[in-house]
Amino acid sequence: MKNKTAPQNLALIAMGAALITLCAWISVPTTIPFTLQTFAICLVAALFGLRTGFWTVAVYLLLGAVGAPVFAGFRGGIAALLGTTGGYLLGFLFTAAAVGLAVDKLGRKPPVLILSMAAGILLCYAFGTAWFVLVYARSSGPIGVGTALSWCVLPYLLPDAVKIALATALTGRLYPLLQKGRRA
Secondary structure, three states, X not given: OOOOOHHHHHHHHHHHXXXXXXXXXXXXXXXXXXXXXXXXXXXXXXXXXXXXXXXXXXXHHHHHHOOOOOEHHHEOOHHHHHOOOHHHHHHHHHHHHHHHHHHHHHOOXXXXXXXXXXXXXXXXXXXXXXXXXXXXXXXXXXXXXXXXXXXXXXXXXXXXXXHXXXXXXXXXXXXXXXXXXXXX
């Protein structure tokens, strides 16, 4: 989104961070909880573009870092970001950047959205898995990348594909409304 005023950007960032938080609270608890966070990250970045989408995710992470219970399981605090699964949370920045950059440069057609969301989530997986391997090794002993992938990525591939499809469909519906509201 271009040509927004500072108050409009701040309002979008606040609403986006609230959406991500709500989607984090919708959770199936496992080692790494099944949540709707990746759906919200993809949707926010697709709707807001690179700059505002990235800042939305950064504000969300900062809220969690200072202790607001915005993460899955109503957790917050720096320990959540520095723990074994913290790399996946920080990896959301890569997802937002990939999707936001793609929509700013290539538009919001479904193929662009699907490919950029998939690439963004893969970047998040890569960063989060590398982080998981390093932090897990320090706290519990060495772990192979294959084991980490089987725990932390493989179970999430299908749910994340569904989230990408949902975020793509909603972007197509909501973006025109967001533009219309901006002109009003």
